[in-house]
Amino acid sequence: MAFNIRNLSFSRQILPVIALAALLLAAIFIISGLPDRTLSEPERDPPRAPEQLADAPRVAGSGVVEPSSELIQIGSALSGLVTGLYVQPGDRVSQGQLLFTVDDRAARAGLREAEAAIGEARAAIAEAQTARSTALRQLDLYRGVDDPAAVSRSEVIRAEGEASAAGERLSLARARLEAAQARAASARTEIGRLSIRAPIAGEILAVNIRKGEYVSTMGGGGSQPFIEMGQTQPLFVRIDIDEEQAARLNLGAPATVSPRGASDRQVQARFVRAEPLVVPKRSLTNSAAERVDVRVLQVLYALPDATSEDERLFRVGQQVDAYIPAVKAR
Numbered sequence: 001m002a003f004n005i006r007n008l009s010f011s012r013q014i015l016p017v018i019a020l021a022a023l024l025l026a027a028i029f030i031i032s033g034l035p036d037r038t039l040s041e042p043e044r045d046p047p048r049a050p051e052q053l054a055d056a057p058r059v060a061g062s063g064v065v066e067p068s069s070e071l072i073q074i075g076s077a078l079s080g081l082v083t084g085l086y087v088q089p090g091d092r093v094s095q096g097q098l099l100f101t102v103d104d105r106a107a108r109a110g111l112r113e114a115e116a117a118i119g120e121a122r123a124a125i126a127e128a129q130t131a132r133s134t135a136l137r138q139l140d141l142y143r144g145v146d147d148p149a150a151v152s153r154s155e156v157i158r159a160e161g162e163a164s165a166a167g168e169r170l171s172l173a174r175a176r177l178e179a180a181q182a183r184a185a186s187a188r189t190e191i192g193r194l195s196i197r198a199p200i201a202g203e204i205l206a207v208n209i210r211k212g213e214y215v216s217t218m219g220g221g222g223s224q225p226f227i228e229m230g231q232t233q234p235l236f237v238r239i240d241i242d243e244e245q246a247a248r249l250n251l252g253a254p255a256t257v258s259p260r261g262a263s264d265r266q267v268q269a270r271f272v273r274a275e276p277l278v279v280p281k282r283s284l285t286n287s288a289a290e291r292v293d294v295r296v297l298q299v300l301y302a303l304p305d306a307t308s309e310d311e312r313l314f315r316v317g318q319q320v321d322a323y324i325p326a327v328k329a330r
Contacts, residue, residue, distance in 0.1 A: 047263045047321035050256040057326035059249050061299075063239035063257075065318045067230025068302065069200060074227035076102055077193045079216045082209055087227070089207055093198045099227055102215060104194040111187035117180035124173035132166030202231040205316055235303045235314055237269060239322045240296035243278055248326040255301045260319040267313065269301035269322070299324075 049058060080102040087099050206228040209215060215226060237257055241249055251274055258266045275298040301322070306312040314320070 047258065047260075049323045050266055052256075057248070057328055059241060059245045059324045059326045061239040061241045061245075061296075061322050061324070062260075063237045063320050063322055065235055065237050065303070065314045065316055065320060067202065067205075067232050067316060068234050068236045069202060069231035071205070071228055071230050071316070072199060072202070073225030074099060074196060074199075074229060075225060076196055076215050076217060078102060078190070079218070080104075080194065080214070082211050082213050082215055085207070085209065085211045087204045087207065089204055091204045093202065093204060093229070095198055095201045097198045099196045099198055099204075100209065101196070102194040104191050107187050107190040107194060111184055111191065114180050114184035114187055118177060118184060121173055121177035121180050125170060125177060128166055128170035128173050132163060132170055135163035135166045138162070196226075198229065200229075200231060202229050203233075204229050205232075230316065232316065234305050235316070236272060236300050237303055237314070237320055237322070239299045239301065239320075239324075240281055241299055241324075242281075243295045243297060245326075246278070246297040249297070249299070250325045250327050251299075253325045255299075255322045255324045257301065257303065257320050257322045259313060260321060263321065265313060267304055269303050272300040272302050274299045 047060075049060070082100055083103050084101040085099075087093060087097075093099070204227065207226075208224040208228075209226045237255075239255065239257075252271050254271060255269045256266050257269045258264075278295045278297050281294050281296045303314055306314075
């Protein structure tokens with residue numbers, strides 16, 4: 001029997017085929033759009049409470065590692081070119097050790113000028129003292145003559161004037177010496193200000209300048225400090241406790257601290273102090289879900305010292321997770 005297209009019925013034959021094809025396409029689209037339900041390891045280890053606090057009242061918080069001296073940002077009192085850089089990140093320095101120097105040629109030139117003026121003033125003092133001594137002796141000689149006819153009154157007046165003038169020149173030379181010494185002291189102070197030294201003993205954490213660069217004291221609020229340093233033995237961790245949980249915090253109890261993403265490596269940190277000022281929370285994760293419209297109590301804990309560089313688990317600026325025992329409810 002030959003196929004005749006005129007015998008096809010749209011409602012009984014073509015429409016069911018279209019519906020079946022649409023149903024198959026919809027099933028394929030739904031199956032292909034299903035999310036992957038296979039289990040996989042998390043990208044980073046989530047924080048977890050230590051075993052001793054697993055079933056006990058506790059307060060959790062996040063924090064940042066900082067030097068025990070807090071972070072010291074080294075600047076320069078005067079602008080100029082960096083002529084010497086004597087430290088690099090990781091160096092340990094003693095108090096007063098030279099960190100970097102700024103061009104001091106102008107200050108040293110001023111010092112040489114002041115020292116030359118000092119020498120000139122001292123020579124003028126010596127000359128004035130000699131002239132004054134000679135004039136006084138001459139005046140004493142005239143005054144010692146008994147015969148008024150031997151020495152006229154005008155000669156006595158002239159000798160008195162020469163003695164007085166020599167005294168004035170001596171006073172002026174001494175004033176010039178003091179001014180030159182003051183300029184020399186100012187130049188030495190400026191040279192000292194152009195040699196930047198470590199305010200405390202500690203570790204150099206960052207160096208943001210290079211030899212030959214120009215450093216300015218007029219840097220904006222977003223400019224980087226020239227050098228950052230601090231006392232890293234021991235390290236402190238500043239933990240933010242939500243103000244709603246601050247009343248439950250057991251102040252003085254040790255905290256269990258772990259690096260962000262390594263909750264299996266936990267250490268006991270010693271309580272140092274709680275800051276007296278409750279401050280707005282900092283944004284640590286940059287997540288849109290992180291609440292930053294709250295205030296926090298900042299609590300400082302001392303981390304245990306690492307016995308070697310390889311065992312150094314915490315670094316300055318590193319984020320940590322912390323668990324602290326809470327006060328038991330009465």
